[in-house]
Amino acid sequence: GENVEQHPSTLSVQEGDSAVIKCTYSDSASNYFPxxxxxxxxxxxxxxxxxxxxxxxxxxxxAVTLNKTAKHFSLHITETQPExxxxxxxxxxxxxxxxxxxYKLTFGKGTLxxxxx
Amino acid sequence: xxxxxxxxxxxxxxxxxxVTLRCSPRSGDLSVYxxxxxxxxxxxxxxxxxxxxxRAKGNILERFSAQQFPDLHSELNLSSLELGDSALYFCAxxxxxxxxxxxxxxxxxxxxxxx
Numbered sequence: 001g002e003n004v005e006q007h008p009s010t011l012s013v014q015e016g017d018s019a020v021i022k023c024t025y026s027d028s029a030s031n032y033f034p035x036x037x038x039x040x041x042x043x044x045x046x047x048x049x050x051x052x053x054x055x056x057x058x059x060x061x062x063a064v065t066l067n068k069t070a071k072h073f074s075l076h077i078t079e080t081q082p083e084x085x086x087x088x089x090x091x092x093x094x095x096x097x098x099x100x101x102x103y104k105l106t107f108g109k110g111t112l113x114x115x116x117x
Numbered sequence: 118x119x120x121x122x123x124x125x126x127x128x129x130x131x132x133x134x135x136v137t138l139r140c141s142p143r144s145g146d147l148s149v150y151x152x153x154x155x156x157x158x159x160x161x162x163x164x165x166x167x168x169x170x171x172r173a174k175g176n177i178l179e180r181f182s183a184q185q186f187p188d189l190h191s192e193l194n195l196s197s198l199e200l201g202d203s204a205l206y207f208c209a210x211x212x213x214x215x216x217x218x219x220x221x222x223x224x225x226x227x228x229x230x231x232x
Contacts, residue, residue: 034220043119043207043223044160089160104150104173105221107160 002027006108023090121224135196140208149191155204
């Protein structure tokens with residue numbers, strides 16, 4: 001099955017700096033890669049996702065890049081703010097056109113991001 | 118607020134007992150997924166239902182079962198509870214069967230404590 005590795009497990013940055021979180025996946029049939037933000041006591045919140053037909057996607061201060069050949073994808077947060085502090089999870093799954101019938105998300109172990117004011 | 122609701126928020130019970138967790142998906146979503154989150158295992162997929170039918174199974178124990186009702190709400194039943202079942206249980210929903218075209222949206226979770 002799919003295996004998703006996420007690094008680093010903790011990341012501390014100063015407000016205004018950039019933060020980068022990296023993930024690798026093992027299943028070459030995976031073609032959907034979402035990122036989730038989980039604040040203390042809350043459920044994971046989908047913040048951005050990317051599909052394998054694109055290499056990069058941006059939404060304001062958040063961007064995700066995907067390298068299908070190397071099987072890795074990254075989350076970039078620019079101009080970080082204290083409210084960005086949370087645990088971030090990457091995930092991978094197969095989509096409808098990748099064969100099989102199991103579309104479950106496989107998650108990385110998470111990155112605790114702390115933005116210091 | 119994702120639009121996914123889960124009840125109860127907290128549940129404290131004893132070993133050997135049985136509990137039921139309830140989830141209502143976002144309006145219009147046909148798929149419901151259940152996940153277990155623990156410190157050592159992270160977020161683990163348990164099971165998926167689509168429009169009332171089971172579609173995929175993950176690392177779900179035989180003591181656990183789920184179902185999705187005609188009104189699309191879902192229940193996760195946990196029986197013969199053990200200390201190791203203490204965890205956060207999340208429900209997520211998506212429009213389609215894949216969850217890969219529109220994403221999966223998570224509820225606030227149920228924190229289960231088994232004493």
